Amino acid sequence: MKRNRYMLCLLLAAFMLYFALPKFSIFAQGLEGIFAISWLILALLVIAGNLSALLYAPKGQKLNVGKPKQKRARYLG
Template identity: 60%
Template sequence: MKKNRYLLCLLLSGLLLYYAVPRISMFSPGAEGVFAYAWLGFALIVIAGNLTGLLYTPKPQGKQQLKGNRARKRIKSRYYN
């Protein structure tokens, strides 16, 4: 479910970049130029964070592996009595 959220955020941020990049002026003097660079910087941070979350999420363990771990724990706990 988290992967869907990361993908949705990536698509929305790409849509915002597609809409905003032609409209902002990068080479304007003063506050407008600072705002343009700050906005693009924050947009790239959002994209990088969502890509990191999408690519490096841990894989869920299978049910069989969990059952095997529980069985091993039960067997080991019997030996400590």
């Protein structure tokens, strides 16, 4: 379930970056340039965080539906 959320957040962040990148002027003077650079850094951090969470998330455990485990007899002797 978490993998789906990570993938959704990653795709949404990439989608927003796709639309925002042409509108930003990184080399602008003053507050416009500072906002553009800080927004891009934040967007890249969001993408990196979701990508690392997606890649390093533990895999789901498989259920043993087959034969039930048999107990081994212990011989003390």
